[in-house]
Amino acid sequence: xxxxxxxxxxxxxxxxxxxxxxxxxxxxxxxxxxxxxxxxxxxxxxxxxxxxxxxxxxxxxxxxxxxxxxxxxxxxxxxxxxxxxxxxxxxxxxxxxxxxxxxxxxxxxxxxxxxxxxxxxxxxxxxxxxxxxxxxxxxxxxxxxxxxxxxxxxxxxxxxxxxxxxxxxxxxxxxxxxxxxxxxxxxxxxxxxxxxxxxxxxxxxxxxxxxxxxxxxxxxxxxxxxxxxxxxxxxxxxxxxxxxxxxxxxxxxxxxxxxxxxxxxxxxxxxxxxxxxxxxxxxxxxxxxxxxxxxxxxxxxxxxxxxxxxxxxxxxxxxxxxxxxxxxxxxxxxxxxxxxxxxxxxxxxxxxxxxxxxxxxxxxxxxxxxxxxxxxxxxxxxxxxxxxxxxxxxxxxxxxxxxxxxxxxxxxxxxxxxxxxxxxxxxxxxxxxxxxxxxxxxxxxxxxxxxxxxxxxxxxxxxxxxxxxxxxxxxxxxxxxxxxxxxxxxxxxxxxxxx
Amino acid sequence: xxxxxxxxxxxxxxxxxxxxxxxxxxxxxxxxxxxxxxxxxxxxxxxxxxxxxxxxxxxxxxxxxxxxxxxxxxxxxxxxxxxxxxxxxxxxxxxxxxxxxxxxxxxxxxxxxxxxxxxxxxxxxxxxxxxxxxxxxxxxxxxxxxxxxxxxxxxxxxxxxxxxxxxxxxxxxxxxxxxxxxxxxxxxxxxxxxxxxxxxxxxxxxxxxxxxxxxxxxxxxxxxxxxxxxxxxxxxxxxxxxxxxxxxxxxxxxxxxxxxxxxxxxxxxxxxxxxxxxxxxxxxxxxxxxxxxxxxxxxxxxxxxxxxxxxxxxxxxxxxxxxxxxxxxxxxxxxxxxxxxxxxxxxxxxxxxxxxxxxxxxxxxxxxxxxxxxxxxxxxxxxxxxxxxxxxxxxxxxxxxxxxxxxxxxxxxxxxxxxxxxxxxxxxxxxxxxxxxxxxxxxxxxxxxxxxxxxxxxxxxxxxxxxxxxxxxxxxxxxxxxxxxxxxxxxxxxxxxxx
Numbered sequence: 001x002x003x004x005x006x007x008x009x010x011x012x013x014x015x016x017x018x019x020x021x022x023x024x025x026x027x028x029x030x031x032x033x034x035x036x037x038x039x040x041x042x043x044x045x046x047x048x049x050x051x052x053x054x055x056x057x058x059x060x061x062x063x064x065x066x067x068x069x070x071x072x073x074x075x076x077x078x079x080x081x082x083x084x085x086x087x088x089x090x091x092x093x094x095x096x097x098x099x100x101x102x103x104x105x106x107x108x109x110x111x112x113x114x115x116x117x118x119x120x121x122x123x124x125x126x127x128x129x130x131x132x133x134x135x136x137x138x139x140x141x142x143x144x145x146x147x148x149x150x151x152x153x154x155x156x157x158x159x160x161x162x163x164x165x166x167x168x169x170x171x172x173x174x175x176x177x178x179x180x181x182x183x184x185x186x187x188x189x190x191x192x193x194x195x196x197x198x199x200x201x202x203x204x205x206x207x208x209x210x211x212x213x214x215x216x217x218x219x220x221x222x223x224x225x226x227x228x229x230x231x232x233x234x235x236x237x238x239x240x241x242x243x244x245x246x247x248x249x250x251x252x253x254x255x256x257x258x259x260x261x262x263x264x265x266x267x268x269x270x271x272x273x274x275x276x277x278x279x280x281x282x283x284x285x286x287x288x289x290x291x292x293x294x295x296x297x298x299x300x301x302x303x304x305x306x307x308x309x310x311x312x313x314x315x316x317x318x319x320x321x322x323x324x325x326x327x328x329x330x331x332x333x334x335x336x337x338x339x340x341x342x343x344x345x346x347x348x349x350x351x352x353x354x355x356x357x358x359x360x361x362x363x364x365x366x367x368x369x370x371x372x373x374x375x376x377x378x379x380x381x382x383x384x385x386x387x388x389x390x391x392x393x394x395x396x397x398x399x400x401x402x403x404x405x406x407x408x409x410x411x412x413x414x415x416x417x418x419x420x421x422x423x424x425x426x427x428x429x430x431x432x433x434x435x436x437x438x439x440x441x442x443x444x445x446x447x448x449x450x451x452x453x454x455x456x457x458x459x460x461x462x463x464x465x466x467x468x469x470x471x472x473x474x475x476x477x478x479x480x481x482x483x484x485x486x487x488x489x490x491x492x493x494x495x496x497x498x499x
Numbered sequence: 500x501x502x503x504x505x506x507x508x509x510x511x512x513x514x515x516x517x518x519x520x521x522x523x524x525x526x527x528x529x530x531x532x533x534x535x536x537x538x539x540x541x542x543x544x545x546x547x548x549x550x551x552x553x554x555x556x557x558x559x560x561x562x563x564x565x566x567x568x569x570x571x572x573x574x575x576x577x578x579x580x581x582x583x584x585x586x587x588x589x590x591x592x593x594x595x596x597x598x599x600x601x602x603x604x605x606x607x608x609x610x611x612x613x614x615x616x617x618x619x620x621x622x623x624x625x626x627x628x629x630x631x632x633x634x635x636x637x638x639x640x641x642x643x644x645x646x647x648x649x650x651x652x653x654x655x656x657x658x659x660x661x662x663x664x665x666x667x668x669x670x671x672x673x674x675x676x677x678x679x680x681x682x683x684x685x686x687x688x689x690x691x692x693x694x695x696x697x698x699x700x701x702x703x704x705x706x707x708x709x710x711x712x713x714x715x716x717x718x719x720x721x722x723x724x725x726x727x728x729x730x731x732x733x734x735x736x737x738x739x740x741x742x743x744x745x746x747x748x749x750x751x752x753x754x755x756x757x758x759x760x761x762x763x764x765x766x767x768x769x770x771x772x773x774x775x776x777x778x779x780x781x782x783x784x785x786x787x788x789x790x791x792x793x794x795x796x797x798x799x800x801x802x803x804x805x806x807x808x809x810x811x812x813x814x815x816x817x818x819x820x821x822x823x824x825x826x827x828x829x830x831x832x833x834x835x836x837x838x839x840x841x842x843x844x845x846x847x848x849x850x851x852x853x854x855x856x857x858x859x860x861x862x863x864x865x866x867x868x869x870x871x872x873x874x875x876x877x878x879x880x881x882x883x884x885x886x887x888x889x890x891x892x893x894x895x896x897x898x899x900x901x902x903x904x905x906x907x908x909x910x911x912x913x914x915x916x917x918x919x920x921x922x923x924x925x926x927x928x929x930x931x932x933x934x935x936x937x938x939x940x941x942x943x944x945x946x947x948x949x950x951x952x953x954x955x956x957x958x959x960x961x962x963x964x965x966x967x968x969x970x971x972x973x974x975x976x977x978x979x980x981x982x983x984x985x986x987x988x989x990x991x992x993x994x995x996x997x998x
Contacts, residue, residue, distance in 0.1 A: 015544075015548055016548055016552070018545070018548075019544070019545040019548035019549050020549070022526075022541070022542075022545040023522040023523065023525075023526055023545060023549060024522065026522075026525055026526045026529050027521075027522055027525045027526075029529070030525050030528070030529055033533070034532070034533070034726055034728060034744075035726060035742065036722065036723055036724050036725055036726045036741075036742060036743075036744075037722075037723050038721075038723030038724045038741055038742075039724060039738070039739075039741055039742035041741060042521070042738060042739035042741055042742050043521075043738075043742065045514075045518070046517070046518040046521040046522060046738075049514055049515055049518035050518050050519070050522055053515070053552070206705060222537075223535065224535055224536050224537030225535050225537045225538060226535055227533055227534060227535045229533060239538070239541060239542075239545075240538075240541035242535075242537055242538055242540060242541055243534065243535060243537075243538035243541050243542070244535075245533075245535075
């Protein structure tokens with residue numbers, strides 16, 4: 001084997017895996033958006049067979065040999081090539097550690113589980129989802145132990161979503177956050193309350209669809225490369241940097257629900273759409289971690305989207321489209337309403353302040369189940385107990401409780417902490433950005449370009465070239481520091497609530 | 500090699516090809532329905548790579564050996580197994596005759612061509628589509644010659660869509676049809692005209708979507724397994740018998756356009772949804788030929804859907820949903836309006852009588868281009884000339900002329916005659932069905948079960964077990980006879996127009 005042969009083997013393997021992942025990604029997107037309800041069985045078979053092909057391509061002996069050769073001849077690789085081969089090698093060590101049949105069975109399980117979860121959520125039927133959830137937790141724990149037998153399994157899972165993250169760090173992070181958020185929350189709750197009754201007025205869904213298009217444009221998304229679908233649970237997926245899809249869910253009585261899910265998913269989309277051209281068609285294309293991804297989505301949703309400047313900017317359009325909802329409301333009332341602080345049931349609709357508590361509850365449950373300290377069957381009661389304890393709310397049913405999120409049915413365990421980390425990363429980026437850009441003024445003028453240029457330069461274009469910690473440090477010139485997020489929250493809600 | 504090994508190799512190869520075809524099918528469906536406009540390039544690469552995998556699986560030496568072994572040991576195969584192996588062998592001879600790179604390039608070409616056609620149709624820009632159309636005609640001619648070097652290429656193409664069909668037969672069929680249709684058409688045009696002005700009144704698209712769901716139910720489609728999408732050009736695709744998709748196109752000023760496209764595609768869907776369980780997961784699953792497929796779609800669209808009994812049955816619902824369109828119209832006026840005979844521009848919206856002429860024009864153009872007697876660049880002027888000559892209409896632009904159909908951009912050359920054949924097959928099936936079933940009474944009562952049972956028994960459940968000619972003969976107890984179709988037209992339009 002020579003260098004060229006090894007590199008060609010590696011490249012061809014990438015292209016095949018990427019093609020398969022593209023096709024399977026479309027199959028999953030179709031399943032979540034428009035596929036007929038009864039079609040899961042045939043799709044499961046297809047996904048099983050194609051996963052098997054993917055596994056065989058990735059773990060083929062000639063690929064292993066090529067990777068070994070390339071890693072032994074590092075000096076012939078550019079930094080990007082070296083990064084690509086090393087990163088692939090890690091993911092390959094994970095995949096190769098799993099027996100093929102278990103890998104395939106898991107793909108089939110996830111396809112079925114998403115279908116069962118969807119119905120279970122609609123029908124408040126945790127029992128029907130329980131056997132799937134049990135298998136998903138068990139399989140994830142088993143896979144983590146195959147991969148790193150000496151690690152605590154949940155540490156391995158956290159590391160897969162946010163490289164370097166451990167339970168020790170996450171415990172510290174959440175405990176810090178909680179110690180600041182809870183007193184601030186209490187102060188807000190005791191202050192005069194913000195009016196938001198008008199947000200539940202009837203908003204026509206066809207008009208909400210038009211509004212989504214407007215919002216996508218407002219946050220600079222090039223629609224030639226980004227579609228909007230409709231699903232139970234909003235998400236973003238991408239097949240390459242010129243084919244990104246976001247989804248949302250419209251509610252007639254909750255205009256801002258789809259509004260902020262579109263802006264949130266739009267933030268994810270921007271990150272993928274602006275991945276560096278030099279990484280396209282390589283393993284380094286696209287977002288590097290879920291934490292950095294959530295930093296972008298939550299940056300657009302909250303730091304931009306829930307700012308006084310942005311809500312004021314788009315308010316005339318909102319009034320024009322929804323006169324029955326906002327005709328008798330001022331821009332300032334609208335701003336305050338979308339920032340109302342209130343302990344609530346649904347994570348995706350939570351305010352910025354209580355949001356981290358929602359995430360923390362999920363984190364604690366995952367950690368306890370994976371450690372064997374909580375049974376999967378006990379999740380509903382533990383969920384409800386924690387919502388009462390941390391947020392003071394009574395969970396009426398599992399639909400509004402532990403069945404609300406799609407992550408577990410999709411096999412994502414260890415993902416949730418990324419949301420809270422992302423919020424904190426975003427606040428730190430904002431602080432850095434403000435050193436050179438008048439962020440508020442730009443948003444007020446509807447000129448997001450300096451902001452998106454900054455993000456493209458410091459985050460988006462780098463794809464997976466750097467680990468998340470390094471990427472953040474290069475962007476802000478300092479290590480991760482959650483105190484920026486705490487200060488951001490204290491400033492923003494202190495002003496709104498006068499506390 | 501023993502029998503079991505050979506059969507396992509064959510079965511595994513089928514399963515892989517089916518999985519790939521399922522995934523690629525979803526990718527294409529997504530492309531036609533919801534994919535962002537700028538996403539064609541990445542999709543093309545993926546489709547190229549996956550087609551290559553598919554080609555390699557199908558033409559692998561061990562598959563050839565297994566097929567040869569099985570065909571040498573026919574006596575160990577059940578009739579269905581023998582049929583499956585023989586049919587696969589034929590399609591494999593076709594695929595194997597094409598050099599792999601050309602096969603892959605063609606997949607990529609088609610992906611691009613569909614995108615270009617879509618824009619060309621919207622912008623009335625034949626010139627931009629011409630180079631693609633040229634390549635599609637050229638490639639199809641070349642592939643036909645690779646496969647059967649001694650055949651006339653267009654005969655080979657016709658045979659691929661409708662086994663056994665030749666230009667000689669098609670010429671005869673169209674000439675017979677024309678000799679009856681043209682005089683009848685002339686008589687209808689001279690009779691007092693039918694009123695249909697109300698059909699272009701404004702019909703809300705959201706309500707048309709609701710109407711589509713109603714129509715699907717009216718023709719007995721099980722929606723758990725059949726979705727409706729929206730595309731420029733309506734079509735049906737299926738991934739297995741529990742996952743069928745139809746599409747339609749809504750026009751605010753043409754309610755019956757989507758109405759009959761839904762019923763037409765619904766007929767295709769019924770055929771796929773009711774393929775025999777014993778053939779599921781084999782090469783014999785699903786519709787056997789485009790002619791038989793069109794016989795089912797056009798049976799539902801016209802013989803059922805445009806019958807006085809059906810239009811009367813659904814008329815109250817139509818009035819309820821579209822009071823502004825049909826409030827001042829009677830059921831009889833509605834029936835006559837949807838059967839108005841009028842030479843027109845658009846095939847999919849043509850009446851039953853002139854429809855075959857639209858098909859004939861396409862057939863004659865394809866035949867001439869493949870024979871080298873017409874240039875692809877001359878298609879627009881030839882198209883317009885024939886529309887004037889045969890139907891007396893002036894084609895205002897290519898959007899309403901040779902760019903109207905999606906077939907050529909999808910690589911389907913030789914497909915069109917299936918539509919006219921299908922209409923004729925359907926009329927012959929109707930005559931046979933009426934010997935045992937009071938078809939009109941059943942439709943009038945809204946009880947389609949005896950009709951769908953007959954079709955399931957004689958057509959749908961047989962999948963690809965018999966060649967189309969044999970299937971028809973088994974169903975009606977006689978060889979194909981187009982005179983049933985002529986009589987059906989003469990009876991129906993003679994009554995409506997009193998001629």
